[in-house]
Amino acid sequence: MRFALNESLIFIVSLFLFQSSNGSDLISKNCKEASNRDPGIMYDFCVACLEEASSKLHPPPTNLEDLLGILITISKNNATNVLSIISKLSKDKSLDKFALLTLQECSRLYDQSVFFLDQIAGTLKSKVFDYVGMDLSGIGTFARVCNEDLSSKWRGGISPLSKEYQIFDQLIWISHVFFEIITKT
Numbered sequence: 001m002r003f004a005l006n007e008s009l010i011f012i013v014s015l016f017l018f019q020s021s022n023g024s025d026l027i028s029k030n031c032k033e034a035s036n037r038d039p040g041i042m043y044d045f046c047v048a049c050l051e052e053a054s055s056k057l058h059p060p061p062t063n064l065e066d067l068l069g070i071l072i073t074i075s076k077n078n079a080t081n082v083l084s085i086i087s088k089l090s091k092d093k094s095l096d097k098f099a100l101l102t103l104q105e106c107s108r109l110y111d112q113s114v115f116f117l118d119q120i121a122g123t124l125k126s127k128v129f130d131y132v133g134m135d136l137s138g139i140g141t142f143a144r145v146c147n148e149d150l151s152s153k154w155r156g157g158i159s160p161l162s163k164e165y166q167i168f169d170q171l172i173w174i175s176h177v178f179f180e181i182i183t184k185t
């Protein structure tokens with residue numbers, strides 16, 4: 001009887017170790033908490049992008065700080081991709097002056113976001129979180145301003161970066177809520 005109990009205990013413990021070692025539990029638990037805290041957060045998106053990114057990581061993420069770090073890296077890659085889309089769009093000779101100026105403004109804003117995201121990545125390593133919340137709010141505002149201005153200046157009234165904006169906004173939003181959970185704010 002006693003032997004059986006020990007064995008099942010070992011089984012449960014190893015199950016737990018196995019589950020936490022692939023990061024899946026960590027991801028779904030924290031995405032769930034974030035979407036409970038803030039209904040704007042899409043649970044499925046949160047899980048999908050973190051699982052995809054962490055499946056390529058060795059060692060896998062072991063805590064919420066790791067997940068935030070992953071999101072910051074994904075966001076930076078996203079912003080960099082947006083910059084190259086902007087530069088392609090800017091080459092269109094048929095653009096009117098206002099659309100072109102707005103694209104240039106967006107380029108500046110996303111550039112600034114990349115700078116902030118680099119800064120946040122450094123900050124996370126040193127575990128001093130002083131400006132992370134403010135920087136994330138700033139980045140969210142930059143992306144929104146770009147999307148609104150582009151929508152108003154683009155023919156047809158729909159920003160050519162709407163889809164990218166929605167993804168980027170969600171990444172930054174999740175990062176912000178993770179940050180709040182970490183710092184208990």
Ligand SMILES: *[C@@H]1O[C@H](CO)[C@@H](O)[C@H](O)[C@H]1NC(C)=O
Pocket residue numbers: 049074077078079081082164167
């Ligand atoms: C941004 O990141 C998301 C999630 O990883 C990815 O699905 C999407 O393709 C990326 N978009 C750009 C423009 O990089």
